[in-house]
Amino acid sequence: MKPASFNYYRPSTLEETLQLLLDCGDEGKLIAGGQSLIPILNMRLSSLEHVIDINGLRELDFIRLEEGILKIGGLCRQRSLEKSPTVKEVAPLLSEAVPFIGHVQTRNRGTVGGSLVHADPTAEIPLSLLALDATAIIQSAEETREVPVQDFFITYLTTDIAPTEMLTEIQIPVDTLPKGYAFVEFSRRHGDFALVAAACLLDTDEDGTITAGRLAIGGVDAVPMIAQEAMDVLLGEKLTDALLEEAGQIAAENTDPEGDLHASREYRLHLAKVFTKRAIRKAYERSLQKLGGGTQP
Amino acid sequence: MIQAAKHEKVLVRVRINGKLYAEEVEPRRLLSDFLREDCGLTGTHVGCEHGVCGACTVRVNGAAVRSCLMFAVQAADAEITTVEGLSLHGSRHPLQDALSECHGLQCGFCTPGILMSAAEFLEEHQDPTTEQIEEMLSGHLCRCTGYKGIVEAIAKVAKEQKDR
Numbered sequence: 001m002k003p004a005s006f007n008y009y010r011p012s013t014l015e016e017t018l019q020l021l022l023d024c025g026d027e028g029k030l031i032a033g034g035q036s037l038i039p040i041l042n043m044r045l046s047s048l049e050h051v052i053d054i055n056g057l058r059e060l061d062f063i064r065l066e067e068g069i070l071k072i073g074g075l076c077r078q079r080s081l082e083k084s085p086t087v088k089e090v091a092p093l094l095s096e097a098v099p100f101i102g103h104v105q106t107r108n109r110g111t112v113g114g115s116l117v118h119a120d121p122t123a124e125i126p127l128s129l130l131a132l133d134a135t136a137i138i139q140s141a142e143e144t145r146e147v148p149v150q151d152f153f154i155t156y157l158t159t160d161i162a163p164t165e166m167l168t169e170i171q172i173p174v175d176t177l178p179k180g181y182a183f184v185e186f187s188r189r190h191g192d193f194a195l196v197a198a199a200c201l202l203d204t205d206e207d208g209t210i211t212a213g214r215l216a217i218g219g220v221d222a223v224p225m226i227a228q229e230a231m232d233v234l235l236g237e238k239l240t241d242a243l244l245e246e247a248g249q250i251a252a253e254n255t256d257p258e259g260d261l262h263a264s265r266e267y268r269l270h271l272a273k274v275f276t277k278r279a280i281r282k283a284y285e286r287s288l289q290k291l292g293g294g295t296q297p
Numbered sequence: 298m299i300q301a302a303k304h305e306k307v308l309v310r311v312r313i314n315g316k317l318y319a320e321e322v323e324p325r326r327l328l329s330d331f332l333r334e335d336c337g338l339t340g341t342h343v344g345c346e347h348g349v350c351g352a353c354t355v356r357v358n359g360a361a362v363r364s365c366l367m368f369a370v371q372a373a374d375a376e377i378t379t380v381e382g383l384s385l386h387g388s389r390h391p392l393q394d395a396l397s398e399c400h401g402l403q404c405g406f407c408t409p410g411i412l413m414s415a416a417e418f419l420e421e422h423q424d425p426t427t428e429q430i431e432e433m434l435s436g437h438l439c440r441c442t443g444y445k446g447i448v449e450a451i452a453k454v455a456k457e458q459k460d461r
Contacts, residue, residue: 008307008324008370010299038366039347042327051324055371056299079360103436105351105414108360109367190435 003041010053014168017054018141021164024050030166031055032075033110035102036118060113060168065090068175074113074168078125079104081112090174093199097128097183103191113167116149119159119223122194126153127218128183129170130226131199137169146171153223178203178212180287182279185218186271188262194219195263196271200279204287208238215280220255220272227251230276239284248277299370309373313338314382324370329353331369332379340380340409344438351437354410355379361417380409383416391457392416395450403441411437415451425455 011017021028027049031037040046054060060075063084070091072081081087082098101107101115101124115125116136129149136152138145138161145165152159161167178201185197202213215231218224230251237243257268301307306321313336320335329346332338332355344352346365353364356378383390392415395401402408411434418425418433430451434444 002327002330003325005303005323005325007303008299008301008368010370012298016298034368034371035348035363035366038327038368041325042347042365053368053371099432103351104418104433105354105361105363105436106348106366109362190432 003038004044004047006048006051008051008053010056012056014057014059014139017052017057017166018139018164020050020052021166022141024052024163026163028052028163032114033077033106034114035106035110036114036120054166063087065174068173070172070174072112072170072172074111074166074170076112078107078110078112078115082107091132091172091177093132093181093183093201094128096181097124097199100124100183100185100187100191100194100197112170116152116170117159117161117167119153119157120193121156121222121224122197122219123224124183124185124194124197124218127197127199127216127224129172130224131201131214131216132172132177133214134170134172136167137171138165139168140165150226155222177201178214178283178287179290180204180213180283180285182282182286184275184278184282186275193262196220196257196268196275198272198275198279200276200283202234202280202283202287204284204291206291208288210234210237210239210284213283215251215276217251217255217272217276220257220268225255227254227276229254234280239281244277244280247280248273251276299373301370307370309369311369311372311375311377313377314379314385320369322369324368326369327365328355328357328367328369328372329364331372332364332377335369338379338381342406342409344406349438350407350410351414352407352410354413354437356413356417359417361414378413378416380412383412390416391454392419392450395453396447399446399450399453401442401446401450402439407437407439411439411447415454419451419455419458422455424459425452427452430455 029048031053060073062073064071088095134149136147180202183199185194187194197218199216203211215227230247252273255272259265301324310319329343332341342352344350348363348366355364
């Protein structure tokens with residue numbers, strides 16, 4: 001299996017890259033880690049006219065914490081995210097999600113930005129960043145835009161980014177993040193695409209009453225989704241088995257999964273409920289632990 | 298900026314197992330094919346060619362990666378270690394002995410990739426659990442052994458490292 005021939009460019013600065021994107025127009029394609037793109041090329045499911053390799057842009061490979069905002073460069077490897085003590089401290093949801101991505105051998109190359117822009121509906125990075133209310137910084141030779149991840153996904157593998165634009169940075173406001181967190185997923189084998197994944201962030205007060213939270217589910221629609229209605233029934237309440245059941249039920253009812261050879265629609269609906277419940281319970285328990293006590297439901 | 302038009306070859310200089318190679322290849326040349334066809338290093342095996350089986354795993358600047366999911370041109374100026382580099386001075390790597398002793402291979406097709414991943418893994422994990430070893434191995438398919446012998450071999454070397 002060999003990819004079809006393409007014109008290759010390896011720019012060394014961001015400015016050069018953005019100009020190339022502008023010059024190549026609709027026929028230009030960026031390659032970062034290549035862990036999704038190269039299989040597609042190898043199998044000739046697609047061929048490209050111009051390949052712009054951004055692996056020379058070392059300036060985009062960073063993880064920084066600045067004034068309560070975790071900033072992740074577009075070229076940051078998934079493995080760097082996994083190993084980062086900073087990320088573990090300020091956004092542990094990400095540290096919990098990353099080991100589910102492929103295998104260590106693909107995470108060594110695959111990038112955080114590449115996964116977000118590829119927008120596979122079952123992928124861990126897009127789901128986590130949605131739950132974390134992150135913002136994508138999108139640049140072209142002409143302008144720089146800030147797009148909330150919540151508005152970034154359009155449909156399967158399609159995002160709000162033009163052929164002349166690139167993702168240069170991801171920003172996560174970490175000061176206001178809830179303290180309880182959980183990322184759970186189900187796949188047939190470790191490292192396979194998830195059938196269903198769920199991410200939850202929760203805050204509780206001293207009594208164990210849920211005061212704030214975000215819940216996101218992946219694998220159940222064309223894009224990862226926020227399960228706001230399920231979260232709404234939790235707010236202002238203490239978690240009980242009945243309430244957890246209700247939230248899981250609502251979350252599953254609001255999804256619209258398609259059946260395929262990996263799992264039927266009915267099975268995915270079942271998983272959506274079960275894994276939503278697991279995510280909520282785990283996040284709740286961690287939130288209580290952070291408060292240093294409290295009774296478990 | 299490096300640039301090449303369709304079918305135009307570019308010079309790729311790369312250090313593999315300590316030796317410098319300079320070959321002219323098209324940018325679409327996969328690193329796996331580059332190693333085997335252009336450099337003659339056929340220890341790296343090519344299985345699925347789309348990143349699933351792990352047979353082609355090599356180390357690029359220390360990191361275990363799929364060589365079928367990289368273009369050779371992307372490895373320019375990098376330090377690469379292939380399975381040939383594990384036993385450069387005539388003596389086998391402890392992992393190679395352990396795989397033999399623990400029956401960690403039969404046909405041997407997957408073995409070079411597993412060796413490269415396991416070598417990186419043991420540098421990062423002084424006292425790994427069975428679960429950690431299995432997680433690392435999830436990136437490799439072996440159709441002969443059922444993995445048990447491979448896990449035992451890696452655990453054995455880890456223990457020897459720790460006891461030393």
